[in-house]
Amino acid sequence: MIELLALGSAIFYGSADFFGGLTARRANTIATVFWSQLVGLVLLLIVLSFLPAATISSRDWVWGFVAGLSGGIGVAFLYRALAVGAMAIVAPTTAVIAAIIPVLFAFLMGERLRPLTLVGVAVALIAIALVSRPATPNDTSQQSTKRSLPPGLGLAVLAGLAVGLFFLSLARTTSAAGMWPLIAARIASVVLFGLIALVTRRTPRMSGSAAVTATAGGALDMLANALYMIAARIGPLSIVVTLASLYPASTVVLARVVLGERLSFVQGIGLGCALAAVAIIVGSSG
Numbered sequence: 001m002i003e004l005l006a007l008g009s010a011i012f013y014g015s016a017d018f019f020g021g022l023t024a025r026r027a028n029t030i031a032t033v034f035w036s037q038l039v040g041l042v043l044l045l046i047v048l049s050f051l052p053a054a055t056i057s058s059r060d061w062v063w064g065f066v067a068g069l070s071g072g073i074g075v076a077f078l079y080r081a082l083a084v085g086a087m088a089i090v091a092p093t094t095a096v097i098a099a100i101i102p103v104l105f106a107f108l109m110g111e112r113l114r115p116l117t118l119v120g121v122a123v124a125l126i127a128i129a130l131v132s133r134p135a136t137p138n139d140t141s142q143q144s145t146k147r148s149l150p151p152g153l154g155l156a157v158l159a160g161l162a163v164g165l166f167f168l169s170l171a172r173t174t175s176a177a178g179m180w181p182l183i184a185a186r187i188a189s190v191v192l193f194g195l196i197a198l199v200t201r202r203t204p205r206m207s208g209s210a211a212v213t214a215t216a217g218g219a220l221d222m223l224a225n226a227l228y229m230i231a232a233r234i235g236p237l238s239i240v241v242t243l244a245s246l247y248p249a250s251t252v253v254l255a256r257v258v259l260g261e262r263l264s265f266v267q268g269i270g271l272g273c274a275l276a277a278v279a280i281i282v283g284s285s286g
Helices: 001-025 029-050 058-084 086-110 115-131 143-146 153-171 180-200 208-234 237-244 248-259 265-284
Strands: none
Touching: 001 086, 001 208, 001 237, 001 248, 029 143, 029 237, 029 265, 058 086, 058 143, 058 153, 058 180, 058 208, 086 153, 086 248, 086 265, 115 265, 153 180, 153 208, 208 237, 248 265
């Protein structure tokens, strides 16, 4: 039961990223993030009325808002990367970086890294190097020389850093607060991108098809959060996190089936290494 919930959250997380990236190809990134986060907030408020009462402290509010700011920025980078780059490369790169962040934080706080964790970090670095290879490595043309990295890879790395901070911020909240820190996070991200849209005069309007995919992405993201939280509360956290962190697989599958994206042989190996690295890093920290 726990495994099914965790794998379900991974499927929905990856699907949400796919629909978010698809929306960002049809509308501006600010509008995409704003509407997807707003949809998630509304659904979360609806679900909240069916959940047990919780007690949230000022500390939980603060970390929730920090999570919202970092998470919103991370999603913006991710959606933009998914819009301009290959989803099969962007998704696993972001996941690997986000998984490394908690490990580095623990190291800076004085914790010793386990041998298996070091192996995971090494595999992650190899994965990033492999997926960063051009799709046509034998091309010696001037264009290939100028563009040595796939489009969106830099944004994917930035997204991973921000998402890693998002996970760390939520980890600083207490279990007694229930889902309220996540509500605080959503409020912060919605307000942030609403203000950005106002200042930059970027319209939050989007076409009907973009609105549909944005709504789907926001709903799937919150569903993934719900499944993950339920699984984490009734089962071993290391198992739940490890399974949930395999979400790039569903993004890659959807990109392959729906968009027909193809990878080179080397990039395919890199994708496999990326998924393995996420499992190793998160699992060894449990």
